[in-house]
Amino acid sequence: MYRLYSFPPSGNCYKLRLFLTQLQIPFELVSVNLLNQETYLPEFLQKNPNGKVPVLEIEPDVFLTESNSILIYLAEETDFFSRDRLERNQILKWLFFEQFSLGANLSRPRFWITVVKQAEQFAPLIAYHQRLGNAGLGVMEQHLTTHSFFVGERYTIADIALYSYTHVAHEGGYDLSKFPNIQEWCDRVQSQPNHIRIDQNSRSLLG
């Protein structure tokens, strides 16, 4: 059985809890506490030398890392990805956009403000990331003026990746009321079969 190493508040880990649940693939959930530097212990660095979660152990001692590459691995033969070359490229485009233009810009302010509650100490970096993150959200908002989902007018791993931190952006000081198309898209994502919330237990044995 797959084993997922996950820090519960992490959007990158949530992507995989959500997608594995929607694929109805059973998995063992192992909670890792980033706040204790657990991911930098030698035992964990053997799983991921980059010291980050999520890590998906697909068989004993075979570890996959980088959430979006794992989404692709799981989705390759399903309709959550695509067999069409150009459509596949569009999904990949949004996955890379998510990591570069959204990723740290949404996750770090949220981490500082909501997870470790050090907003004052990190105020200049929060403002720096928020300026970039609002630009990224603006690109998504514009795309959603003419699309129900990001690629192919259906729910794909592009939506899963983009949703993971976007729907909790307010916890990083973002004002999603400025992005009504994004809010409506979030509703559509939440109405997909087998959706689970970020704070919800998933279809796992443990955790």
Next chain:
Amino acid sequence: MYRLYSFPPSGNCYKLRLFLTQLQIPFELVSVNLLNQETYLPEFLQKNPNGKVPVLEIEPDVFLTESNSILIYLAEETDFFSRDRLERNQILKWLFFEQFSLGANLSRPRFWITVVKQAEQFAPLIAYHQRLGNAGLGVMEQHLTTHSFFVGERYTIADIALYSYTHVAHEGGYDLSKFPNIQEWCDRVQSQPNHIRIDQNSRSLLG
């Protein structure tokens, strides 16, 4: 013929000039000047609503964006990518690592220090990114203790993506002498057939 919109100093644009040249695919090169905000003019935003280069026009009015998704598009049927599921996942892993852990951390200090020469004004942000970037380089250095290339012991798009900003990291204030394995890997990348330098004209009609 493909048309590549490129800002000459950009590592993300260099990836594509390099790979198209190595694939021996002819292309028209259109230089775009980021410093004039050209990528935020309405005409350019029609090509890429995210206001970024590179953009690859593969046929009239069909624009691909996000450098790493374009690398995959070009590589899919070649040995620069992989037909093996797990190896493909490893290549994708490094492509996402490159965008998240290296990308902005290497490119923004380089932009502020070397391109626009505003190191003093951006000193705190440069230090912030350098701390993260050195961690990313450390992960690469460790991987290269037991590997000649990043995946499959051969030159793939993972190497192209990682090389693009790494080999000019010193222009962002990084000290690559601390990473001898990376320096040797850079030599191996540079010795590949049809390699071009970042400041070198590529196999294009214009530019």
